[in-house]
Amino acid sequence: MRGSSLATRLFLSATAWVVVILVITGFVLSSVYRQAVERSFDRRLNLYLRTLIAEAATPEDSTGERQFQSLGEPLFEIPLSGWYWQIGRVDGDKPDVRSSRSLWDKQLPKLDDATGTLTAAGVRLGYVNGPEEQRLRIVERQVDFGSDGKFLVTVAGDATEIFDETRTFDYYLGGTFLTLTLVLVFTTIFQVRFGLAPLKRISESLAAIRSGRAERLEGRFPVEIAPLARETNALIEANREIVERARTHVGNLAHAIKTPLSVIVNEANVHGDDLFAAKVLEQAEVMRSQVAHHLERARIAARVTVVGTVTEVAPVIDGLRRTMEKIHRDRDIAIDVEGDAQPKFRGERQDLEEMVGNLVDNACKWAHSRVSIEILTEAATSDRPPMFRIVVDDDGPGLAPAERAQVARRGQRLDESKPGSGLGLSIVIDLAALYHGRLALDSAPIGGLRAELVLPAA
Known part of the structure; x- marks a missing residue:
């Protein structure tokens, strides 16, 4: 069973x-x-x-x-x-x-x-x-x-x-027991159906919490089930408090580390002609990159643990389209959005904005004139929940397979003439993995790079 x-x-x-x-x-x-x-x-x-x-x-x-x-x-x-x-x-x-x-x-x-x-x-x-x-x-x-x-x-x-x-007695006995069996079966169905109704309500309430429609278990429950509902609500509240404390600690750690790094960089700049100062600047930049990456990963992981957060995908994509069109207005980049407008992301809005924003910004930097964004949904199967895909294509020069593997690594950049720290795609990969999703790079049908982001749907 x-x-x-x-x-x-x-x-x-x-x-x-x-x-x-x-x-x-x-x-x-x-x-x-x-x-x-x-x-x-x-x-x-x-x-x-x-x-x-x-x-x-x-x-x-x-x-x-x-x-x-x-x-x-x-x-x-x-x-x-x-x-x-x-x-x-x-x-x-x-x-x-x-x-x-x-x-x-x-x-x-x-x-x-x-x-x-x-x-x-x-x-x-x-x-x-x-x-x-x-x-x-x-x-x-x-x-x-x-x-x-x-x-x-x-x-x-x-x-x-x-x-x-004896045969007559067996017939009457069989008929009586058959009737009794049916009565007991229907009685059992009634007892199971209504006796387990509070557990079904708890299951539906938990599903509503995970989908973002509710924040806690509501309603009255029998005395046998009420302690379970109270402990579950307490666990949800404790989870939120832990996440908030983690966010605070990450922010405090970021300030505590960035300030000494800034002092080191400033002191090294004063002695810019010194080889030792140049080495300090080089290593300080590496440290700053490492700190930024790991603090960002910790901040993301803290947010992912929050239960019941759901974000509509279409408004985020539309907002990013308008923002990128303004940023790259001088290059006259056309950004097309098509596909399903119904998906909802099982996670926080700022994480979705960060992942898709990195992909769209990267596409706009390399595109000649056109960027395409497509939203696709994938139904749930027996071994995985429902998912949705965001496919970002550009008509730029594209990347060879070896270059795709290189650019996905943290801090790796193929062209220093383009602005950025080289952390964008690696952050997208890490963040998608924390949500049990993935990022794949391929060739776009319109000539450039295709970035396909797969994330869980609500």
């Missing part, structure tokens, strides 16, 4: 247990009822057996024969009715078998240890196949009549009554 919700797992688990319990209970009740029907049927057969033994013990009449009655059951008189009695001599050489009229000219089989069960009263019970392959429930007992000899007295009844009675 990978990927399934808690409600689904609880429902399936509860349903499985209900079905298992009801099936086991059904088998137990069916077995108990079958045994009860067999005991009732056996009591009836034993009554006929005792009556038959009593009649067999009566003295013979004047003809030397014993007269057996119908035992009060007309079925013993109907041929092959399924109800039979039989008395057979078990000692002596001459067989002596008496049987009910229903048995016609057939004989009942004997029970043995494999087919019958012997009771404490000396009565053996079991199932046999009788005449016409009827399934019979049979009881037999060996009786010693003294000088008259030993006889095996047998009474059999049609076992169809037992089977029909």
Whole structure:
């Protein structure tokens, strides 16, 4: 059940247990009822057996024969009715078998240890196949009549009554349990649906916080869920406070380092003709570049940890277009914007402005006359969230593959005649990576460099 919700797992688990319990209970009740029907049927057969033994013990009449009655059951008189009695001599050489009229000219089989069960009263019970392959429930007992000899007295009844009675009970039991199962399943669905509703509300509220539609969990929750909501809100507030402290520390560190560096640079400039001073200026510039890069990265990382910040992409792109057109007005650079205006960036506006601004500014510096900006959306898949792409093309000279790899490294510049510190693309790469995005450089269809920025969408 990978990927399934808690409600689904609880429902399936509860349903499985209900079905298992009801099936086991059904088998137990069916077995108990079958045994009860067999005991009732056996009591009836034993009554006929005792009556038959009593009649067999009566003295013979004047003809030397014993007269057996119908035992009060007309079925013993109907041929092959399924109800039979039989008395057979078990000692002596001459067989002596008496049987009910229903048995016609057939004989009942004997029970043995494999087919019958012997009771404490000396009565053996079991199932046999009788005449016409009827399934019979049979009881037999060996009786010693003294000088008259030993006889095996047998009474059999049609076992169809037992089977029909049990089958009818199983049908009613199955229908009852099926109804009970459906009732329990619907009850479980109701309990799971409404019992887990507060957790679903928390899940939806957390999604709203991540998408920027809310800042904290709002609403009333049951007493069991309320502590979770309170702790979650406290965690969100603590996260914001940590980020604010990190921003403050980064700013303080920037001022604390930049001031001594400025003093070193100023002192070295005073001794500009000294080789040592020139080396100090060179290394101070390297230090300034390193400090600027790492402080910028720390500042960015602090902002990325903020939960629930969402920025509309289209207004940022439009604002950058107007700004770049003003900056490069003397070169008459045309900046075209097209594509989807709906994407939202899951992050802060100033970070999006910094990333796209670096790319558009770089394109405008190298373009001959045209810069193209395209916004594309990518739907979510099973292994990644929804993303959007900002593609910036220029019609400038472009870069060879080796030059693209070089220019993406921090502080690397291919043409010192263009203004800048060489940190722009590296900052974009670092910032995009912190947001789990990426920057790719390629050849533009219009002749220059293509910069493709992929970022998470809200």
